[in-house]
Amino acid sequence: MRYKKFKNAEIEVSQLAVGTWAIGGQNYGEVDRNAAIGAILRMLENGVNLIDTAPCYGNGTSEKIVGEVLKEIPREKVLISTKFGLIPDIYTHGYKKDASYKNAMREIQSSLMNLGTDYIDFYFVHWPDVNTPINETMAALEEMKRKGYIRYVGVSNFTAEQIKEAEQYIQIDVQQPLYSMVDRGFEDLMSWGYDRGIDSMTYGSMGAGILSGKIRSMPSFEKNDLRLTFYDTYKEPKFSKIMELLKVMDGIADGHNVPVGQVALNWSTQKEYVGTALVGVRSVEHADENCKTFDWKLTEEEMKILDSKIEECAL
Numbered sequence: 082m083r084y085k086k087f088k089n090a091e092i093e094v095s096q097l098a099v100g101t102w103a104i105g106g107q108n109y110g111e112v113d114r115n116a117a118i119g120a121i122l123r124m125l126e127n128g129v130n131l132i133d134t135a136p137c138y139g140n141g142t143s144e145k146i147v148g149e150v151l152k153e154i155p156r157e158k159v160l161i162s163t164k165f166g167l168i169p170d171i172y173t174h175g176y177k178k179d180a181s182y183k184n185a186m187r188e189i190q191s192s193l194m195n196l197g198t199d200y201i202d203f204y205f206v207h208w209p210d211v212n213t214p215i216n217e218t219m220a221a222l223e224e225m226k227r228k229g230y231i232r233y234v235g236v237s238n239f240t241a242e243q244i245k246e247a248e249q250y251i252q253i254d255v256q257q258p259l260y261s262m263v264d265r266g267f268e269d270l271m272s273w274g275y276d277r278g279i280d281s282m283t284y285g286s287m288g289a290g291i292l293s294g295k296i297r298s299m300p301s302f303e304k305n306d307l308r309l310t311f312y313d314t315y316k317e318p319k320f321s322k323i324m325e326l327l328k329v330m331d332g333i334a335d336g337h338n339v340p341v342g343q344v345a346l347n348w349s350t351q352k353e354y355v356g357t358a359l360v361g362v363r364s365v366e367h368a369d370e371n372c373k374t375f376d377w378k379l380t381e382e383e384m385k386i387l388d389s390k391i392e393e394c395a396l
Contacts, residue, residue, distance in 0.1 A: 082128025083375045085356050088278035089254040090203075090233045094160065096350040097371060098131035099124050100284060100359030101143040102307075112363065114146060120362040121150045125159060127372035133162040133257075133282060133359050135207060136192055137176060140169060144195035151197055162203035162282065163192050164237060166210055166218075180210035185221035189230050203255055203282075205235035209243050219250035226251075235282075241273055255280050260355065262345055262387070263288040263314055263323055263396050271354040280356030286349055287342060287360055288314045294327055294334070294341030322394040329390045333383050343374040348387055351379060 083096045104117040121132065132150065134143045144163060151159070165188035166180035193199060204225065206218060225231045236244055237257035247253055256274050258267035260283035271281045287293055289312040299320060302309050313319055327341065334341045349358045362368045379387070 082372065083350070084130075085280070087255065087280040087356055088275075089252060090280070092160070092233075094131055094280075094357050095129045096355075096357050097124075097129055097346065097374065098133055098162075098282060098357045098359050099129060100286070100361045101132065101134040101147060102138050102284070103361040104138075104143055104146055104363070116364055117146055117362070118149050118153075120364050120368045121147070122153060123365045123368035124362055124372065125150075125154060127368065128375075129372065130158070131160040131162060131203075131282075131357060133203075133284075134196075135164040135167070135205075136188060136195065137164075137167045137169070137207070141191075141195050144192055148195055148197040156198060160202040161196060161198065162205065162235070163196070163201055164205040164207035164235075165189065165192070167207040178208050178210040179213070180206050180208075180218040180221075181213045182217050182221040185218065186224070189225055193230065200229055200232065202232045203235050204231040204233070205237045205255075205257055206239070206247075208238050209236075209240075215243070215246050216250050219247055223251050241270055244274070244279070253279055255282055255356070257282045257284060257359075259283070259285045260349065260358075261286050261288045262292060262326065262348055262391055263319070264312075265391070265396065268354075275354040281354060282357050282359055283349060283355055284359045285312065286358035287345060288312070288323070291315070291320075291323055292327075292330075292342060292345035294330065297324065297327070319396070322396055326387075326390055326394050326396065329386065333379070333387070337377055339373070339377065340370055342370065343377075344379070344387075346371065346374040347377070347379045348384065350374075351384065 084093045099121050104112050134147045167176045170177040222234050233254040235255040289308040291314045330341050330344045334344050349355050
């Protein structure tokens with residue numbers, strides 16, 4: 082495993098981290114709970130030291146699964162990241178943003194209970210809440226730090242302007258943007274944050290699974306599957322462009338005798354502004370395959386070839 086020293090947080094974090102959106106089991110395909118727990122434990126055995134979750138991933142299911150993992154290991158051996166401010170809306174059957182002081186203090190207690198821990202390492206505002214003054218949200222986070230509930234403050238899906246406003250009240254240690262070879266819209270934001278000491282935990286690191294190389298024709302997901310509703314990788318013309326990129330990735334993967342997915346993970350984590358890449362795991366075999374990414378590196382020439390193809394495909 083490779084590690085990076087996060088600047089503002091001043092802590093070593095594995096360049097690969099466990100993402101648990103999918104194992105919440107809500108609109109993301111079937112999940113075997115025991116297999117998921119085993120897969121996460123194997124990731125930790127292989128040197129991963131960060132697990133990211135959120136209460137809205139399966140309405141608490143994901144956090145509770147992570148809580149089961151924490152029962153199996155010393156708490157100080159793993160960093161936990163979770164979030165607040167995105168809660169179920171019974172009227173729309175979707176979610177609403179609420180980063181108010183009252184809700185923040187309610188959610189931290191709920192997450193601590195779900196996880197079975199007395200502190201959280203990285204605590205994120207999940208989405209900006211335009212109806213709550215930013216100083217109110219940051220006051221809640223400052224209170225949590227004072228009480229020892231959290232160690233570091235993060236923001237997810239924030240713009241640079243929103244981050245700068247938040248920084249007037251508290252140090253922002255990390256951010257969590259969408260990023261992969263096929264989702265590069267936040268590159269400038271990540272580079273800007275890196276220069277300020279705000280490291281990035283990237284989600285969607287495998288492009289909703291398409292960068293594994295295991296899907297070569299348009300899949301038939303359920304209509305409410307998040308791989309269709311949240312991501313755009315399984316829509317034309319982007320899908321066909323990605324298929325062209327995969328042909329180049331195939332050649333590089335063959336040259337290293339590795340799976341295509343390892344090319345995608347190395348490409349992301351070799352970017353200096355990527356602190357760690359969040360990836361989902363559902364089996365021990367999948368965990369081992371992901372972690373073996375760090376047994377090798379893409380050459381400078383291979384990085385250039387991939388970057389050139391990505392630009393050519395307008396991804």
